[in-house]
Amino acid sequence: MYDVIIIGSGVVGALHARELSKYPLSILVLEKNNDVSMEATLANSAVVHSGHDPKPGSLKAKFNLLGNRMYRQLSKELHVPLLECGGLVVATSPEEEQVLDGLFERAGVNGLLENEYQMLTREEALILEPNLSDQVSKAMSLPTTAVTFPWEMAIAGLENAINNGAQLLMNHEVTDITRSEHGFVVHAGGDVFEAKAIINSAGAYSAHISEMLHPKFFTITPRRGEYFVTDNRFPIVQTVVYPAPGKKGKGILATPMVHGNTLLGPTSNFVDFDAQHQTTPEGLNEVRNNITKTIKHVPFDKIIRSFAGSRPTADAGDFIIEETSPGFVNLGGIESPGLTAAPAIAKYVVEELVIPRFSVLPKSDFDPIRKKRVKMHELTINERNEHIKDNAKYGHIVCRCETVTEADLDAIHRPVRARSHGRDQTAYRAGAGRCQGAFCSLEVLKILSRELNIDPIDVEYKPRSFVLAAKTKGAQ
Amino acid sequence: MGGILQQCIHSGFGVEMFKEDLTGPEYAERYIEKMQLAGLEFRTNSLVTELHEDRTLVYTNPIEGYVEVQGKAVILTMGCFERTPGQINLYGDRPAGIMTAGTAQSFLNKDGFLVGKRVFILGSGDIGLIMARRMTLEGAEVLGVAELNPYSSGLARNIVQCLDDFDIPLYLSHTVIQVIGSSRLESIIIAEVDEQKQPIPGTEKTFEVDTLLLSVGLIPDRHLTAQAGIKLHPRTGGPIVNNRYETNVPGIFAAGNGLHVHDLVDWVSLEGERAGESAARYVQGELTDAELISTEPGNGIIYVVPHYVLKQVDEDVRFYFRVDNVYKNVKVNIYKDDELLKSLKKNVMVPAEMEMIKVANQDILDASRVRIEVEVL
Ligand SMILES: Cc1cc2nc3c(=O)[nH]c(=O)nc-3n(C[C@H](O)[C@H](O)[C@H](O)COP(=O)(O)OP(=O)(O)OC[C@H]3O[C@@H](n4cnc5c(N)ncnc54)[C@H](O)[C@@H]3O)c2cc1C
Ligand SMILES: Cc1cc2nc3c(=O)[nH]c(=O)nc-3n(C[C@H](O)[C@H](O)[C@H](O)COP(=O)(O)OP(=O)(O)OC[C@H]3O[C@@H](n4cnc5c(N)ncnc54)[C@H](O)[C@@H]3O)c2cc1C
Numbered sequence: 017m018y019d020v021i022i023i024g025s026g027v028v029g030a031l032h033a034r035e036l037s038k039y040p041l042s043i044l045v046l047e048k049n050n051d052v053s054m055e056a057t058l059a060n061s062a063v064v065h066s067g068h069d070p071k072p073g074s075l076k077a078k079f080n081l082l083g084n085r086m087y088r089q090l091s092k093e094l095h096v097p098l099l100e101c102g103g104l105v106v107a108t109s110p111e112e113e114q115v116l117d118g119l120f121e122r123a124g125v126n127g128l129l130e131n132e133y134q135m136l137t138r139e140e141a142l143i144l145e146p147n148l149s150d151q152v153s154k155a156m157s158l159p160t161t162a163v164t165f166p167w168e169m170a171i172a173g174l175e176n177a178i179n180n181g182a183q184l185l186m187n188h189e190v191t192d193i194t195r196s197e198h199g200f201v202v203h204a205g206g207d208v209f210e211a212k213a214i215i216n217s218a219g220a221y222s223a224h225i226s227e228m229l230h231p232k233f234f235t236i237t238p239r240r241g242e243y244f245v246t247d248n249r250f251p252i253v254q255t256v257v258y259p260a261p262g263k264k265g266k267g268i269l270a271t272p273m274v275h276g277n278t279l280l281g282p283t284s285n286f287v288d289f290d291a292q293h294q295t296t297p298e299g300l301n302e303v304r305n306n307i308t309k310t311i312k313h314v315p316f317d318k319i320i321r322s323f324a325g326s327r328p329t330a331d332a333g334d335f336i337i338e339e340t341s342p343g344f345v346n347l348g349g350i351e352s353p354g355l356t357a358a359p360a361i362a363k364y365v366v367e368e369l370v371i372p373r374f375s376v377l378p379k380s381d382f383d384p385i386r387k388k389r390v391k392m393h394e395l396t397i398n399e400r401n402e403h404i405k406d407n408a409k410y411g412h413i414v415c416r417c418e419t420v421t422e423a424d425l426d427a428i429h430r431p432v433r434a435r436s437h438g439r440d441q442t443a444y445r446a447g448a449g450r451c452q453g454a455f456c457s458l459e460v461l462k463i464l465s466r467e468l469n470i471d472p473i474d475v476e477y478k479p480r481s482f483v484l485a486a487k488t489k490g491a492q
Numbered sequence: 493m494g495g496i497l498q499q500c501i502h503s504g505f506g507v508e509m510f511k512e513d514l515t516g517p518e519y520a521e522r523y524i525e526k527m528q529l530a531g532l533e534f535r536t537n538s539l540v541t542e543l544h545e546d547r548t549l550v551y552t553n554p555i556e557g558y559v560e561v562q563g564k565a566v567i568l569t570m571g572c573f574e575r576t577p578g579q580i581n582l583y584g585d586r587p588a589g590i591m592t593a594g595t596a597q598s599f600l601n602k603d604g605f606l607v608g609k610r611v612f613i614l615g616s617g618d619i620g621l622i623m624a625r626r627m628t629l630e631g632a633e634v635l636g637v638a639e640l641n642p643y644s645s646g647l648a649r650n651i652v653q654c655l656d657d658f659d660i661p662l663y664l665s666h667t668v669i670q671v672i673g674s675s676r677l678e679s680i681i682i683a684e685v686d687e688q689k690q691p692i693p694g695t696e697k698t699f700e701v702d703t704l705l706l707s708v709g710l711i712p713d714r715h716l717t718a719q720a721g722i723k724l725h726p727r728t729g730g731p732i733v734n735n736r737y738e739t740n741v742p743g744i745f746a747a748g749n750g751l752h753v754h755d756l757v758d759w760v761s762l763e764g765e766r767a768g769e770s771a772a773r774y775v776q777g778e779l780t781d782a783e784l785i786s787t788e789p790g791n792g793i794i795y796v797v798p799h800y801v802l803k804q805v806d807e808d809v810r811f812y813f814r815v816d817n818v819y820k821n822v823k824v825n826i827y828k829d830d831e832l833l834k835s836l837k838k839n840v841m842v843p844a845e846m847e848m849i850k851v852a853n854q855d856i857l858d859a860s861r862v863r864i865e866v867e868v869l
Contacts, residue, residue, distance in 0.1 A: 245578070249718065293674060294584045321578030323586060397550065401557035408554035413539045417715070438588075450715070452576035454595045458602065472605060477588030481675035485702060488604040488630050 018044045019374060021202055021211035023190050023225055025052035027166060028350050029217035030173035031362040037180035038382045039371060044211070045174065045182065046204045048189030049479040051439040052432055053170035056219050057355070058442060059293070059325030060241070061271055061279060063256055064162040065353040066103065068123035068133055069266060075335040077126045080353040082360035084160055090359050094172035095388040096165055097274040103161030103256035104141055106310050108151035112260035116156055119261065123156070132160050145255045149312045161256050165274045166355055167442055171432045176386040178431040180379075186435070190218070193228040199343055200229075213343040213370055220292070220328040222336075222348045230340055234348050238292035239327040241282025242299035247318040247450050248276030252311065259310050266352070268306040275418070275445065280307050280314070282325065292326035299324070320450050327351035337361055339369045393419060414463070415456045417449025425460070428467045435468060436476040437461060437483050457483070493527075493536060494520030495571050496594075496749075497757065499601045502622055504649075508758035519757060543568075543716040547743050565743045565771035568722075568731065569764060570713040572749040574619070580708055584670045589677030593619040593707040597626070606630055608703025612680055613637040614668045616644040616651075618755060618844075620707025625654035634658070635699050638666040638682045640689060643818045645709075645844050647755055667691065668704065677702055710753040720744060727795040728752040734800040735809050735853075736779065737767035745771050752797050752812065755846055759812065766807075780804070785859050790827070792816055792866030794843070803857055811849050813864055815841045823867040826851060828859035841866065 020036055022029045025047040036043050049055075067081030091098035107113040116135070123133040134157045141155035142148055148155070174184060188205035195201075199212040216225045223236045246252060252270060259267040264284040271279040283299045300322055307314055330336055330349025335357070340346045345365055350357070392400050392410060404411040409423035424444050428434050437460060440446045446460050447453025453460070461483055465472040477483045497505070500516030507513060510522065527534065538553040548562040574592040582590070589608055597619060599605040609632050613620045616639040624634045637655060642665045644651055655662050663682060669691050670681045684695035712730035714722075723740045725732045730751040731739040738745050747767035748760045773779050782804040787796045796813045811826075819841040826834040826849065833855060841847065849864070856862055 249715070290674075293586065296583055297581070297669075300581065300583070319579060320576065322581075397558045397560065400552075404552075404554065404557035411552050411554035411557050412537065413541070413552060416539055419539075419541060450576075451573045452578050454574050454576060454592045457591070457595055458598050458605075461599075461605075462603070472603075478675050481588040483588060483607070484599070484605045485608045486606040486631075488600070488606060 017198065018042045018209060018211040020044075020213045020215060020370060021046060021200070021209060022215045022217060023202075024216070024218040024222075025170065025174060025184065025186075026055055026057040026217065026219050027053060027170040027173070027355055027358045028219070028347055028361065029215070030170040030177070031358045032215050032217060032365060033177035033182045033184075034173040034180075035362040035366040036370065037177040037182045038378050039366075039374070039376050040379050041374060041376065043177065043182040044209060045177075045184045046188045046190055046202070046209075047184065047186045048205075050187055050435050050476055051479070052174060052184070052186065053167045054438070054479060056326060056328060056351075057166050057170050059243075059323055060166055060352070060355060061243075061269055061282060062163050062166050062273065062355070063103070063269070063271055064098070064164050064356045066123070066128060066132060066158040066160045067126050067353075067356075068105070068119060068128055068156070068158055069261060070126065070353065071334075072122060072125040075337055076353060076357070079335065079337075079357035079360045079364070081127050082363075083353070083357040084162075086359040086363070087162060087164065087356070091164065091169075093384045094169070094176055094386045096169045096172050099163040099272060099274050101161070101163060101255045101272055102144065103158040103258060104136075104145055104148075105156045105158065105258040105260060106141065106148060106152045107154045107260050108149070108309055109153070113154050115260040115262075116154060120156055123158075128160075133158055145253060145257060145311075147253055147311050147313060148257070149308065149310055151309065163256065163271060163274055164355065169355075171443060172386050175431045176384070179386070180382055184432065190225060190228075193225070195229070213345070213373060215345045215347065215365065215370070217347045217350070219350065220289070220326060222328065222346065222350075223330075226340065226346050226348065229344060230346075233340075234336055235331045236328045236349065237286050237331070238289055239329040239351065240285050240287045240292055240294075240299070240324050241327060242295050242303060242324045243279055243281030243322060244300065244303055244319045245273075245321040245323070246278045246280070246315060247320050248273070249450075250315055250318045251276055252278040252314065257310050259306070268303055268310075270307060270311050275448075277320075284327075286329070287326075293324050295322050295324050320452060335361070337365065343373060345369055390423070392421060414459050415446040415449065415453075417451050417455075418445040420444055420446040420456075422463065425463050426467075428464065435464075436478060437464065438476075438478045440464065493524050493534065499594075499598045500622070501601050502626075505757050508756065509761055516757075523761070540716060543720045543744075545721045545741055549716075563743075564775040565745065567767050567771050568716070568739075568744065568746040568750050569748045569767075570716070570750040572710040572712045572753050574706070575709040575711060577706055580706070582668065582671060584672055585674045587671070587673040587675055587677045589673070589703045590671060591705065593617070593623045593705040596703075596705050597623055600626060600630065606632060608632060608701070610635065610701040611703040611705060612668075612682075612699050612701045613705045613707060615639060615706055615708035616646045616662060617707035617709060618646040618650050620705060621646045621650040621654040623705055623707070624660050625658060628658050628660070632703075634660050635701060636661045636663055636682075638663045638668060640667045640685060641665070643842060643844075646707075647844055648842070669696065671704060677704055680704055710749065712750045712752065714750070725795065725799060727789075728797060732799045733797065734784065734802055735798045735806065736770035736773075736802065737763065737798065738770060738774070738779075743771075743774055745774075752795070755844065759846065759848065762810065785856060786861050787811065788861055788863045789813065790863045790865030792819065792822075793864050796864055801853075801856060801862065805857070806853050808853050809851050809856070811851060811862075811864060813847050813849075814843055815847070815866060816843060818842050819866055819868065821869050823869060824849065825865045825867050827863040827865065828856050829861055833862075
């Protein structure tokens, strides 16, 4: 019997696990995939929004602002990079200037402090971002806007939770939940678990989970966002550049990433579940045509990847954060600004909805710090060589483009294990650079096979798919 | 050692240099032996991570760690990398089973791993063609090769030996318009393209495949060049060099696929020898400065390497160049300034095959420009 079961290991589930691990409770996170946070948390804009934009009075507005204010401390404690680059919403026409004025007012209503939003002339804006397009006439500056490393945040949150006693099971898809005398019975991945409380943070599938216990009361429709990623050797912007918002939300952004790449996107289109991760000619053309409205010198020949993410949009339009029956907390529709809001939602849900059921006090031995990983590129040659003396694997660079060493890949053995080729590419950045793994994927495959002690043929690429199809006679 | 040659276990190497038909590893072995005989020092498993204008560089390996050294001269021979699925407009999901042909080649030829069983290939570059044959021989079914251009970007002999001999269809003026499958590739849709390279509605064909290999071009590896202030050429993607293969940074030379992408290893070796010799002369203080003659691609030519020739008595110059389209029954003219210096008749010229013309150095010393041009007869 667990005290709390969390369904889903995206950034929302991960930060709930960490928040709960501050208390003397038994906690289990169940994740259907073979790696954590491979869904919405994997493919988004990574922006820690300031809170200027959500509709006043909404849960989005409330938790966005609170979440933004928690990110600096959280990033420090978990050693997750945070690019405190600020943001600019830009207007390129008199109509857009009016939209900007409205947004300025909204920022105030949403509770941003005076120094957290300012209206700038074109000249003032150019000092913050020299690469604005010639049409930009006015801009609103949002200095508290930042950029995080989303799945690293989820992995770090989970690692920290596990170090403080939580448990994680991957390849455990929740297929049924029933009520029992003491709480709930959860069927997942062929196993049966019991829990006194459940947090449903299954992202796009949260409505589906909710319906295992409740009549349907919300629907999730995927809203796809398509992006380009550019080569990190050619930075395009130094601050997040938003267009004036339109009917389709925040619009197409230019976002500097923590590793130097620039993200261009996203689009916004409601699609079927089947199509939620598909890029399309229409979508990518929309990015191409719109991005040059706000910024210039866009190096389309330096694009290294395109991808699509899927926002789990609820029909009501706002976040659903509710204890819908005793002990069962539904988190639905956690779309943008969900990444920003996640720490604040977790604090609220844990402190206000979950802990009162258990009447426990925080543990005295909770350790908020997740140990920093060695980052060779931040060190001097002498410091690097000290590490190599201890562990020769630091001297063996597996991924040339992003200088990922074999020791970095030892993260396979950390509490939140990477088990798939796809995860190495995202979390440890082996293959995330300009050659996109052409040079290192064979070596990564062999390291995964050796370290996980499985046959190379069994190394997964993504959940439920494999890198290899067969071995030749010689290799058998 | 040996670079890309070590995964090219097919034959077809060394016909010019050794008048023999060798495999890639055999060809490499000849040079590795020469290096060892000469007693040259070398490091394997060592990646150069930094290069500076003063010719200091940093490399690292598990035994020595990070080491900084300064070369009296430095030669860049870093090879090239393949254009990736991310660089072309590939629409649809991002499932397992989509990779460059060279990656699949390394899996298969280095470790015997087959990446798929039903394969389609996008792009008719040589690596793709070679892999069509290799995967077929290993029991995979290759359903076709689609090429965006109306002509192949691989060598004619590879079309014959790797596709025709195995009845693998080549779809010219076709591209992949969608990839389908969320965890593993399930199918692809190809379509014919018009002259603007836009898909023509109604020409779609679907292939059920678990693997899509890309052979859509190679780009010189230039990630060390920016820091050292080395100027790159927009068409080759590699450094700009003179006839000594010296870049704009004195004492830094470049050759091979890292300079411009080659199809014949023999010419890579020739370039390498020339660059090596120049570097040795540089170290001895024998290289002197001189005025530059620029080389220019004229009508029908994409680029010419070297980009400059020094006005100085030296060895004969080999001009390497590629044409921008398929040409039949043409003349290649070499002009010094506006005077015709040399003219060669050619029955067929294709972009896939690099051309080379040797010009006596003293013939152009009084020129300020040399231009190479295709003349359609
Ligand atoms: C295009 C796009 C751009 C965005 N940009 C931003 C931004 O810039 N700033 C911002 O703050 N927010 C942004 N967001 C929103 C943010 O990404 C999401 O709000 C956040 O990642 C949601 O996290 P999550 O944990 O709720 O969902 P997810 O990350 O989707 O996690 C849900 C998890 O539940 C698991 N799961 C599902 N069903 C089951 C089951 N039956 N059993 C077990 N496990 C299950 C899934 O496998 C998954 O791991 C963006 C979103 C998108 C799509
Ligand atoms: C599939 C294929 C088939 C071919 N078939 C034929 C054929 O049949 N006949 C023929 O004549 N030619 C053929 N070629 C062409 C020929 O083999 C190549 O052009 C030639 O081998 C390239 O040599 P290179 O030394 O320039 O580059 P590479 O062989 O690519 O060598 C570059 C080396 O530099 C290393 N390197 C890169 N960056 C760094 C760094 N930062 N630090 C340290 N080391 C670094 C790489 O690891 C590599 O070992 C073929 C090529 C391919 C790819």
